[in-house]
Amino acid sequence: MDVLFAPWRFKYISTVDKKKEEGCIFCKAPRKNDDESLILIRGKYSYVIMNLYPYNTGHVMVVPYRHVGDYAELNDDEALEMHRLVKLSLKAIRRVYSPHGFNIGINLGRVAGAGIEGHVHIHIVPRWNGDTNFMPIIAGVKVVSQDVKESYKMLKPVFIEEAKKMGLEVKAQE
Numbered sequence: 001m002d003v004l005f006a007p008w009r010f011k012y013i014s015t016v017d018k019k020k021e022e023g024c025i026f027c028k029a030p031r032k033n034d035d036e037s038l039i040l041i042r043g044k045y046s047y048v049i050m051n052l053y054p055y056n057t058g059h060v061m062v063v064p065y066r067h068v069g070d071y072a073e074l075n076d077d078e079a080l081e082m083h084r085l086v087k088l089s090l091k092a093i094r095r096v097y098s099p100h101g102f103n104i105g106i107n108l109g110r111v112a113g114a115g116i117e118g119h120v121h122i123h124i125v126p127r128w129n130g131d132t133n134f135m136p137i138i139a140g141v142k143v144v145s146q147d148v149k150e151s152y153k154m155l156k157p158v159f160i161e162e163a164k165k166m167g168l169e170v171k172a173q174e
Contacts, residue, residue, distance in 0.1 A: 026119040040159040042171040045078040057146040062122040099126035
């Protein structure tokens with residue numbers, strides 16, 4: 001039997017219940033510096049952050065600053081900026097990774113797959129031909145080819161460049 005070494009998963013597995021007790025991770029992240037929280041870009045109403053437990057390399061999320069659990073509760077400014085940040089994410093990820101496609105999704109409620117139910121967010125997951133193989137089906141294992149912090153280092157400057165090209169109003173790191 002082959003063994004896949006994925007030590008980063010233990011951190012997630014061992015802290016899932018603790019995170020619920022500590023408060024909302026999406027509310028806490030913007031209070032830290034960008035490098036610590038892995039925030040790629042900050043808008044006026046929302047921000048883009050790396051997913052610490054990605055489905056694929058380059059998996060990011062667009063998150064409103066305001067703690068709101070349902071997409072229908074977003075105000076127009078929040079929703080519009082979030083969609084602009086989705087467009088920005090697509091452009092930046094394409095430049096860095098050249099994926100063949102994307103999954104973009106919002107999971108509302110635990111039954112729909114929401115890991116963080118109380119704070120709505122949009123997932124942007126780059127996809128490549130052949131990135132779905134026998135491993136998840138047979139072994140229940142997903143192989144992610146790059147460490148999240150390395151992805152962050154590659155994506156951060158490209159997000160800033162693309163935001164300028166798009167004329168997006170972005171905030172400096174707090």
